[in-house]
Amino acid sequence: MSVQIDAVILAGGMARRMGGNDKGLVLLNGQPMIQHVIDKIAPQVGNITINANRHQQQYAELGYDVISDQDSGYLGPLAGMVTALTQTHADLLMVVPCDCPMLPKELVSRMHQELLANDAELAVASDGKREQPVVLLMKPSLHQSMKAFLDDGQRKIDMWYAQHRYVVTSFEDQPNAFVNVNTPEQKQQLANTLAK
Template sequence: MSLQNEQTPNIEAVILAGGMARRMGGDDKGLVTLNDQPMISHAINRIAPQVNQVVINANRNQQQYSQFGYPVLSDLESGYLGPLAGMITAMKHTKADLLLVVPCDCPLLPKDLSSRMLHTLVTTNAEIVVASDGKREQPVVMLIKPSLYQSMQAFLDAGERKIDIWYSQHHYQVTDFSDQPDAFVNVNTPEQKQQLAQKIAQ
């Protein structure tokens, strides 16, 4: 997304790679190879052209993640508290108007993700926009106002972890990507990785 006029908000993307990846046998999911590229490379290739800046949220292998050429942020809070902790870290760090949140394990993210979600946010005056594949909302694919970090921090401090419960407390809207049904297919197991590799190869 190019900045063609002053009305276009500055959007930063955070790619969440901070999880434990228990179902991948503990392998760092963003660095798992898919069709000769680390998984996070697929996410970067999809998202970087759509935003003004990219940051990576990672809690291990930071040196390897830094080699992709983007700032690497570790959770401000220790203990692998899940995606919310990574989002809060990015929200506190960013100077952008809006933060686009995506996971590192969705290699087929829409190439028009940012523009369509921004359109939803602007036309509905929402605080948060969540992506949907047409069947279900994708809680870790969101466009959010960084000023909401205090609300998210309070939610996390209360012991809550479910993102959809948090955003349902705010004015949120959904952008439907059912025209791209595979956009949010993610990789949690070696079997899913194999299936996705075949899909990408086709």
């Protein structure tokens, strides 16, 4: 039995540390940052959806469906995840942020194996030191629990998934896999790394 795994790329934030620029659309080595993420994740999943709360037209031009948070007000990554879980028809949903251009090529397969091996409801990625709460593989049945958590005024993803059967998938063999870009300085550092 084949398992359908889709992905949502979260690009719905305010990006205050990037001077308010839409992080997913900031150019990194000549391409929008989100394009680097798409290039990494597209071969690993069935369908990709982009969660964006502004510049939806520009994101749509990348060729993927764009969804906006059902709850307005920039409530953080959980709001984008809730919306994506509501709309997916896949067996599992992979969540990644738009500002992690060095994601592992075997991200989905390794997280899926751990999820199955541990009979977990979701898997969270780790760089070997820290969990990466916006890099998740999860069952869409978690939607109601996540929505209730968000409706209760909660925002911290790790507090939400601690309520469920979860497994941590370590990518300590690729310590830079989840390097993300929050400032123009970090963007330049990463551009230099990618150019090597």
